[in-house]
Amino acid sequence: MKENVTCRQAKEIDLVSYLSTLGYEPTKIKANQYWYHSPFRIERTPSFKVNRTMNRWYDFGEGIGGSIIDFGIRYYHCSISDFLNSYLGGRQVPYNDMDKVILPFPKEPVLLVNDVRNLSTISLIRYLASRMISYEVASVYLKEVNYTNSGRQFYGIGFQNNNGGWEIRSKHFKGSAAPKFLTNLSYGSDAIQVFEGFMDFLSFLQINALAGKSLSSDFLILNSTTMVAQALPVLHTYHSVDLYLDNDPAGDRATSLIKLELPKAKDNRIRYEGFNDLNEYLCVQEIKTWTPP
Structure with missing residues (x-):
């Protein structure tokens, strides 16, 4: 069951961490100022700033700003209650009077690809079959990659991007090896x-x-x-x-x-x-x- 989130609890969520859960990372950090390409439009020069100390944002391109609630209703085009209950409801948002609260969505660990070979491991082929993807189709575009994650070695399905990075999947894992592209x-x-x-x-x-x-x-x-x-x-x-x-x-x-x-x-x-x-x-x-x- 989803838990309702109050305005007070929502405003304690760390904006930088919340933006990260949406896939936005700062292009520049200077002291407590975090600069982003605006989540509201496509732009070449970052014009969206978060003051992490104040936990407030400002979009210089549109001349608007505010709290995470102001961001949410603008980003999702919804009401305050919809943002609090539909988009934040159900997430564990602890309350703390002293410190800013960071959502419990850890950043993806750094993955290092050690070896790339043709797809052959039966468990990976069976995983693709569970997703209704045949070996005949998959083997043209996918590879089998051996990678290191947090000091341990694993293997998974690899799909390469145009900058040499990899999207890696298996039955129990979903991640990326940089660069993302x-x-x-x-x-x-x-x-x-x-x-x-x-x-x-x-x-x-x-x-x-x-x-x-x-x-x-x-x-x-x-x-x-x-x-x-x-x-x-x-x-x-x-x-x-x-x-x-x-x-x-x-x-x-x-x-x-x-x-x-x-x-x-x-x-x-x-x-x-x-x-x-x-x-x-x-x-x-x-x-x-x-x-x-």
């Missing part, structure tokens, strides 16, 4: 399909393969909705842009930002309405109900 698969098409993560990209390929449809477009996998700004210069070069992002607030915002810059971009989420993402749709829907674009 997008993956653009270009085959010379004037059309491009855009996905939030590689599992949705593979789901799209799987759905179309099962439907007997061949594909000739290019693909862009964001690997995080925070990569929208980096994706826009790529998307501007295409005649046709199809979006397949998540049905959640982050997906809503990323879709809106892309369509704001590219009105021609088509939001295809109605095809899996009622499901969080394309992979969830694939896992629970009969394939015959899907009509390939």
Whole structure:
């Protein structure tokens, strides 16, 4: 059951930590001043500042600022009660009179990739099968990576981005090996399909393969909705842009930002309405109900 959060409790949440849970990290830190690219729009020069001592933010681009509550209702376009109960409700937000409270969302540990090989470990192939992704589809785009996390070695599925970083998955793990960036698969098409993560990209390929449809477009996998700004210069070069992002607030915002810059971009989420993402749709829907674009 969700617990209601009071205004007083909400205002004690550390804004810097909260922004981190949304995927925003400061571009510059000077004393108690944390500078960000504004979460409210796409920009080249950071204009959004958090005073961590005061726990207040100010957006110089729009001339507005305030507490975490002011941020929440602006960011989610919702009422105060909706922000407190729908977006903060259920999170463990301890109360402390003396110190600022930091949300218990630890930053992802540093991962070091030691070795990369073709996908062959049965447990990883079975994990993909549980997500309804066949080896035939997965083996074209995925590798098996051996990586170090907190001094211990593990293995997982690896999907590489265009800057050499990796998205790593297994049944019990989800993480990234720096640098974080997008993956653009270009085959010379004037059309491009855009996905939030590689599992949705593979789901799209799987759905179309099962439907007997061949594909000739290019693909862009964001690997995080925070990569929208980096994706826009790529998307501007295409005649046709199809979006397949998540049905959640982050997906809503990323879709809106892309369509704001590219009105021609088509939001295809109605095809899996009622499901969080394309992979969830694939896992629970009969394939015959899907009509390939």
